[in-house]
Amino acid sequence: MTQETLLDRRTRLLGKHFPLFYDRPLHLLRGEGVWLYDADGRRYLDVYNNVPHVGHCHPRVVDALCTQARMLNIHTRYLHENIVNYAERLTATFDDDLKMALFCCSGTEANELALRIASKHTGGTGIIVSDHSYHGNSATLAALTTAFPTSEVKGPYIRTIRVPDPYRDGQTGDATAAEVATVIREMEAQGIKLAALLVDTLFSTEGLPNVPEGWLKSAVDHVHAAGGLFIADEVQPGFGRMGSHMWGYQAHGVTPDLVTMGKPMGNGHPLAGVVARGNLVNEFAAESMYFNTFGGNPVSAAVGLAVLDVIRDENLMENARAVGDYIQAGLHKLAANYDIIGDVRGRGLFFGLELVRDRTTREPAPRETSRIVNQMRENGVLISKIGRHENVLKMRPPMLFNREHADLLLSTLDRVIGSI
Amino acid sequence: MTQETLLDRRTRLLGKHFPLFYDRPLHLLRGEGVWLYDADGRRYLDVYNNVPHVGHCHPRVVDALCTQARMLNIHTRYLHENIVNYAERLTATFDDDLKMALFCCSGTEANELALRIASKHTGGTGIIVSDHSYHGNSATLAALTTAFPTSEVKGPYIRTIRVPDPYRDGQTGDATAAEVATVIREMEAQGIKLAALLVDTLFSTEGLPNVPEGWLKSAVDHVHAAGGLFIADEVQPGFGRMGSHMWGYQAHGVTPDLVTMGKPMGNGHPLAGVVARGNLVNEFAAESMYFNTFGGNPVSAAVGLAVLDVIRDENLMENARAVGDYIQAGLHKLAANYDIIGDVRGRGLFFGLELVRDRTTREPAPRETSRIVNQMRENGVLISKIGRHENVLKMRPPMLFNREHADLLLSTLDRVIGSI
Numbered sequence: 002m003t004q005e006t007l008l009d010r011r012t013r014l015l016g017k018h019f020p021l022f023y024d025r026p027l028h029l030l031r032g033e034g035v036w037l038y039d040a041d042g043r044r045y046l047d048v049y050n051n052v053p054h055v056g057h058c059h060p061r062v063v064d065a066l067c068t069q070a071r072m073l074n075i076h077t078r079y080l081h082e083n084i085v086n087y088a089e090r091l092t093a094t095f096d097d098d099l100k101m102a103l104f105c106c107s108g109t110e111a112n113e114l115a116l117r118i119a120s121k122h123t124g125g126t127g128i129i130v131s132d133h134s135y136h137g138n139s140a141t142l143a144a145l146t147t148a149f150p151t152s153e154v155k156g157p158y159i160r161t162i163r164v165p166d167p168y169r170d171g172q173t174g175d176a177t178a179a180e181v182a183t184v185i186r187e188m189e190a191q192g193i194k195l196a197a198l199l200v201d202t203l204f205s206t207e208g209l210p211n212v213p214e215g216w217l218k219s220a221v222d223h224v225h226a227a228g229g230l231f232i233a234d235e236v237q238p239g240f241g242r243m244g245s246h247m248w249g250y251q252a253h254g255v256t257p258d259l260v261t262m263g264k265p266m267g268n269g270h271p272l273a274g275v276v277a278r279g280n281l282v283n284e285f286a287a288e289s290m291y292f293n294t295f296g297g298n299p300v301s302a303a304v305g306l307a308v309l310d311v312i313r314d315e316n317l318m319e320n321a322r323a324v325g326d327y328i329q330a331g332l333h334k335l336a337a338n339y340d341i342i343g344d345v346r347g348r349g350l351f352f353g354l355e356l357v358r359d360r361t362t363r364e365p366a367p368r369e370t371s372r373i374v375n376q377m378r379e380n381g382v383l384i385s386k387i388g389r390h391e392n393v394l395k396m397r398p399p400m401l402f403n404r405e406h407a408d409l410l411l412s413t414l415d416r417v418i419g420s421i
Numbered sequence: 422m423t424q425e426t427l428l429d430r431r432t433r434l435l436g437k438h439f440p441l442f443y444d445r446p447l448h449l450l451r452g453e454g455v456w457l458y459d460a461d462g463r464r465y466l467d468v469y470n471n472v473p474h475v476g477h478c479h480p481r482v483v484d485a486l487c488t489q490a491r492m493l494n495i496h497t498r499y500l501h502e503n504i505v506n507y508a509e510r511l512t513a514t515f516d517d518d519l520k521m522a523l524f525c526c527s528g529t530e531a532n533e534l535a536l537r538i539a540s541k542h543t544g545g546t547g548i549i550v551s552d553h554s555y556h557g558n559s560a561t562l563a564a565l566t567t568a569f570p571t572s573e574v575k576g577p578y579i580r581t582i583r584v585p586d587p588y589r590d591g592q593t594g595d596a597t598a599a600e601v602a603t604v605i606r607e608m609e610a611q612g613i614k615l616a617a618l619l620v621d622t623l624f625s626t627e628g629l630p631n632v633p634e635g636w637l638k639s640a641v642d643h644v645h646a647a648g649g650l651f652i653a654d655e656v657q658p659g660f661g662r663m664g665s666h667m668w669g670y671q672a673h674g675v676t677p678d679l680v681t682m683g684k685p686m687g688n689g690h691p692l693a694g695v696v697a698r699g700n701l702v703n704e705f706a707a708e709s710m711y712f713n714t715f716g717g718n719p720v721s722a723a724v725g726l727a728v729l730d731v732i733r734d735e736n737l738m739e740n741a742r743a744v745g746d747y748i749q750a751g752l753h754k755l756a757a758n759y760d761i762i763g764d765v766r767g768r769g770l771f772f773g774l775e776l777v778r779d780r781t782t783r784e785p786a787p788r789e790t791s792r793i794v795n796q797m798r799e800n801g802v803l804i805s806k807i808g809r810h811e812n813v814l815k816m817r818p819p820m821l822f823n824r825e826h827a828d829l830l831l832s833t834l835d836r837v838i839g840s841i
Contacts, residue, residue, distance in 0.1 A: 007500055014508035015717075016521060018706035020498045028500035032493045050495065052714060058491055067487040071478055073452045074689035075470065078440045080427055080448035088434035101436060106526035106691040107715060109533075113559040120560070121572045138711055139533040140540070140561045151709040152541045264714055269494035271526040271691035271715035286438035289571040291558055294472060294684055295527060295691035297435075 022385070024375045032057025035399050035406050037383065048398040048410055049383045051351075054240055054265030055311040056399045062268045065307035066300060074300045077104075078292070083302035090309050092276055094247045096256050101282045104274045104297030104305075108236040108263025109137030111273040115259040116141065116197060118277060118285040119230040125194030127229070129184055132161035133207045133389040136199060136234055145199075148206045148389075158193050160184035162220075164200070166210035168344040168355060169363065169389075174216025181220040185227045195229035197259075202249030203238035205395075208388025209346040209353045217253040230281075233257035236273075237351065240265045241312055242400065244322030244349030252348070270304040271295070317400040324402055325349040331411040339418050341366060346393060350402055353393040354414075365390035369421055376417045382410055442805070444795045452477030455819050455826050457803065468818040468830055469803045471771075474660055474685030475731040476819045482688045485727035486720060494720045497524075498712070503722035510729050512696055514667045516676050521702045524694045524717030524725075528656040528683025529557030531693040535679040536561065536617060538697060538705040539650040545614030549604055549644070552581035553627045553809040556619060556654055565619075568626045568809075578613050580604035582640075584620070586630035588764040588775060589783065589809075594636025601640040605647045615649035617679075622669030623658035625815075628808025629766040629773045637673040650701075653677035656693075657771065660685045661732055662820065664742030664769030672768070690724040691715070737820040744822055745769040751831040759838050761786060766813060770822055773813040774834075785810035789841055796837045802830055 008026065011019065027045070031038040034056040037045045047057070055062060069083070077084055088102040105111055120126060128145055130136065135148045144153035147161055162180045165172045185195055198220065204210055221231045238249025239262050246252050248260065258281065263273035274296075285291070295301065312318060329345065332354060336342040343357035356366040356373070370392045377384050387395040394414075398406070428446065431439065447465070451458040454476040457465045467477070475482060489503070497504055508522040525531055540546060548565055550556065555568045564573035567581055582600045585592045605615055618640065624630055641651045658669025659682045670677050678701065683693035694716075705711070715721065732738060749765065752774060756762040763777035776786040776793070790812045797804050805815040814834075818826070 007502060007505060010505045010509065011500065014505060014512065014520070014522060016523070016702040016706050018703060018710075019523075020710065020712050021500070022498045026500050029493060029495060032495060037493075037495075052496060053494065058494065060491075063487070063490045066490055067483070070483045070486055070689075071480075073449060073457075074473065074478065075449060075452060075457070076472060078442045080431065080441070080446050081450075082427060085427060085430045085434060089430065092434065100434070102434060103436070103439075107530065107713070109530060109713075110527065110559070113529075117560050117563065117573070138713060139530070139559050140537050141559065143537065143709060149710050152705070153537070153709075269490075269715075269718065269720065271721070282436040283438060285572070286436050289563060289573075290438075290440065290569050292440050293527070293529075293558060295689075298689065300689065301691070 023378050046382045048396045049385050051397045052264045053399050056401045062307045065303045069300045069303035077297050081299050083299045084297040087302040087305045098278045099276045101277050105293045106271040106295050107273050111261035111275050112136045114275050115232045115261045119197035121285045123196045125196040126158045127188040127193045127195040129160050129198045131164045135206050164204050164207050165212050174213035178219035182223045195227045197230045197232050198224045199232040201234045205237040208393040218255045221255050230258035232259045234261050236263040241318030244325045267304045268308050272301045321349040328407045351397045356392045365392035367391040380413050382413045443798050466802045468816045469805050471817045472684045473819050476821045482727045485723045489720045489723035497717050501719050503719045504717040507722040507725045518698045519696045521697050525713045526691040527693050531681035531695050532556045534695050535652045535681045539617035541705045543616045545616040546578045547608040547613045547615040549580050549618045551584045555626050584624050584627050585632050594633035598639035602643045615647045617650045617652050618644045619652040621654045625657040628813040638675045641675050650678035652679045654681050656683040661738030664745045687724045688728050692721045741769040748827045771817045776812045785812035787811040800833050802833045
């Protein structure tokens with residue numbers, strides 16, 4: 002089967018808009034640690050994938066998956082230790098107030114559940130999100146997607162704010178916090194009660210802006226004062242990726258009412274969840290029977306536990322901090338050499354370069370960004386792009402990325418950016 | 422860890438309303454074929470679980486899972502043969518018009534996606550469901566849940582119909598088809614355009630009524646005439662469970678525009694999907710970028726393929742027909758002996774007994790139903806209950822259920838019903 006034929010069959014069966022990376026699509030066969038291997042046996046350094054959080058096909062995670070899958074895989078209306086042990090281990094990584102967990106299969110399901118809990122608690126329907134964000138693919142979440150078009154109508158109960166971005170537009174933290182207060186007032190004037198503020202605490206889709214300290218706390222104070230809840234979407238920053246903290250919200254000095262998590266949670270296995278404050282779960286479930294067929298089943302819980310074990314035993318959060326700092330330093334050196342690099346972004350093992358055509362006007366360089374992403378792939382390093390101008394190189398490798406990998410990334414970036 | 426302590430921890434971590442079967446909860450450790458083993462080593466015949474469709478921990482499915490999980494588990498924006506091969510094999514089991522597939526992780530995600538596609542295609546928001554149904558746990562699907570209370574508001578764009586049930590209330594097929602036409606007119610009068618009719622083609626939550634032939638086709642004709650789409654929810658009847666057909670809709674002589682599937686698709690692995698007619702997928706995806714992180718990844722697709730292989734190679738659809746017929750005959754014999762059995766229900770390996778206090782008045786017997794379910798568990802056979810009066814014994818075993826298992830089920834039913 003040639004690659005072209007595979008692509009044709011894919012288009013016929015899955016549709017012509019089914020997303021595909023790179024001008025020259027990559028046909029992958031094997032993954033191991035931070036490495037991916039294509040159908041020709043060529044090796045690629047993976048600086049994109051956060052789903053294989055502790056590394057592609059980590060043997061300890063796969064062993065946990067297979068051992069449990071051979072033993073029992075069943076829904077959670079029977080007693081089983083795995084889900085209880087996992088909920089205990091997971092909630093132990095959160096602040097004291099966040100001590101209950103519900104499990105599901107995807108970030109979409111997690112954000113749906115958190116919004117349902119918030120609506121029930123507040124009696125409200127109003128939702129505030131960032132004006133360049135994405136939280137999932139259900140009808141409700143598509144309606145509040147602002148990072149790309151969807152066919153859903155954005156009703157008056159969805160309001161957007163602009164996340165502060167000191168580099169790009171000078172929006173300050175105070176201005177964004179004030180915007181939150183304003184949209185709450187506007188909703189109330191229309192008779193819409195606030196349910197929740199929902200943000201990715203690393204603002205990755207927004208392009209990883211270096212947000213000022215304290216702004217999120219001010220924004221959340223407005224939300225709480227209006228009776229709303231704060232939902233921290235930890236799909237991107239969670240599970241130690243930021244190096245400094247296990248969860249992104251912790252870097253903002255604020256405690257959420259609900260935390261949602263997904264992608265990295267099962268290292269590829271479809272596992273997601275919601276961790277909730279105080280009595281929110283009991284209050285919600287008293288009125289709405291919530292049951293998720295696959296969520297938290299013995300296999301999913303075993304996988305989730307193994308991921309937590311590996312993060313701890315391989316010191317992956319500490320590694321994210323140390324290697325992340327090393328890469329940040331390297332990116333700053335590159336920025337000193339190349340005018341196209343307008344800004345260096347990120348924290349821990351999630352970093353980006355904002356590319357501009359002119360350092361004074363800061364005119365975004367999306368075409369160059371796309372060329373670099375594709376050239377990096379041709380040079381054996383997989384990255385992508387984000388941001389409202391699609392001009393931020395997105396780099397987010399598995400958590401066992403080390404200095405040697407970092408050197409290969411930096412030298413390849415140096416060569417590719419130099420050739421553009 | 423004693424069972425009581427496990428239950429206390431479960432309540433503390435997952436909430437006091439987290440669903441649990443049976444008066445005396447079952448602590449399970451192991452599954453194999455149609456058998457489940459508890460923490461005391463006691464064996465139970467599983468006549469409830471459809472998720473382990475081809476049997477608990479089927480070695481061929483687990484091997485496919487583990488082999489691929491050791492090789493590569495990654496999202497679908499790279500080329501990979503598994504998702505293409507699986508889409509091809511899966512769509513080959515459908516009618517000619519249904520030739521495109523999209524994958525996701527749960528029945529909830531599948532129904533969400535199908536409704537989004539229907540809304541995009543029709544430009545409508547109106548949804549018709551049965552008045553005792555459940556299609557998933559997102560906010561949108563909770564709002565159209567009619568089988569139990571949810572905290573979501575049921576807006577005017579959700580209309581319900583009563584599925585014909587010749588035994589219970591004499592609702593005829595013509596009456597239900599006419600109801601569909603009526604609710605469409607009512608919506609149109611309120612300026613609400615119809616998007617879709619969404620039903621489980623086996624009407625399992627409704628209690629498996631023996632619906633008259635042809636009514637669904639008449640209903641769907643009304644839906645199509647109004648510009649709406651028909652979504653067949655095949656989570657329950659699909660993958661050959663009905664014995665007579667691979668998909669439930671085929672028994673009604675009607676072709677859906679969209680088919681959703683979930684639970685049995687991955688034999689426990691979180692795998693679900695939508696199969697769509699003609700150009701619906703391309704039309705939807707042209708406007709809304711749809712991407713599902715875990716849906717159709719190489720591991721999920723390998724598992725899905727293995728399930729299809731086992732259904733074919735072990736003749737499980739034929740088995741469902743033969744053993745299903747055998748069980749139906751046995752249930753009719755029981756009904757001849759026990760007045761409490763008002764009606765015998767079901768098709769293939771999904772069958773039920775409607776229990777009544779009086780055969781003339783047909784007064785439902787929910788308390789007796791619950792006692793029988795619990796007594797069956799004490800006697801080593803796992804079943805459950807459904808129906809709007811919670812008086813239908815629900816029996817839906819893994820597809821490799823054979824005559825020996827059937828005899829054990831029937832003799833235990835005989836003993837337990839006789840003792841009530």
